[in-house]
Amino acid sequence: MDTAMQRKVPFLTDLEAKLGSSSLEVVIVDCAIDPALRESMQIKHCIALDCPVTEVAILVQRLSEIVTGKMD
Structure with a gap:
């Protein structure tokens, strides 16, 4: 994952700390x-x-079709 993308995706621990506010x-x-x-x-x-x-x-x-098909 490139550096720019890493800044956009928070760590799981950060999400847990801000539970309900994200x-x-x-x-x-x-x-x-x-x-x-x-x-x-x-x-x-x-x-x-x-x-x-x-x-x-x-x-x-194609991948989105598979994912949405599994969600039904």
């Missing part, structure tokens, strides 16, 4: 005990490998 929401998921998440991560990895670097918009679209 507009951010954090969800922690244990990949070791969530088989559906592991499967989704494998699918996303395969899609990322198949997508040319020049087609980032297509990659983002």
Whole structure:
């Protein structure tokens, strides 16, 4: 992660200290005990490998479709 991005993303401890006063929401998921998440991560990895670097918009679209499909 580049330095500019690190400044924008707060540390988890900072979010915990400001509980209720932040507009951010954090969800922690244990990949070791969530088989559906592991499967989704494998699918996303395969899609990322198949997508040319020049087609980032297509990659983002495909990944967002997977995520929103899991939210239903």
